[in-house]
Amino acid sequence: MEAKKTPSADLTKKTGMFLNLGLAVAVGLTLAAFEWKSFDDGALKDLGMTDDNFEELLDIPITEQPPPPPPPPVEQPIIQEIPDEVEIEEKIEVNFDVDVKEETVIKEVVIAEAPVEEKADEIFDVVETQPQPPGGMSGWNQYLSKNLKYPTQARRMGIEGTVIVVFVINTDGSIQDVEVLRGIGGGCDEEAVKVVKEAPNWEPGKQRGRPVRTRMRLPIRFKLS
Structure with missing residues (x-):
């Protein structure tokens, strides 16, 4: 038969209290060890009686x-005084070698404008x-009325209006470089280009x-009657 313990003899109930008590004692001892101060009981030295040589060190010769x-x-x-009575004379030699006569006539200088060089191949848009x-x-209008033919395609499509043609009149009056502007x-x-190319020479x-x-620009009108 197993023996039973009395409740007053059971120590397991007080283990928490003992653990807390032990931790409190350990923390207290640790804090006491950090806060503990010790002092040296050696004899104090009087520094006032020591011999020093500061004056010797600071004695620097001048x-x-x-x-x-x-x-x-x-x-x-040096200022040299010149009396007022002494006159300083300067000799200036003037030599007039040019004989001026009243009959001498000076011609009027006329500045003529430089001639304007005109290039032979230059084409003017505006001339005098x-x-x-x-x-x-x-x-010219009579020439166009006799030689200008209304194109069949333009007549069939009902096209009418003004064609502007540009061309060059040479120095001999011939016509070249005919283009449609x-x-x-x-x-x-x-x-329009054909009738201008076949035109007689101009002045x-x-x-x-x-x-x-000279470069010319002329309108040629096409109108259905």
């Missing part, structure tokens, strides 16, 4: 420097005298009285 040399003497300018077709503009299509542009344009190459 270095004697020689005085700076005196500045060099400044030479004063404009080129003219044979018979003037009325003769603004066209309307339908074969009208080609017909060339003139600049400063000389015939020059």
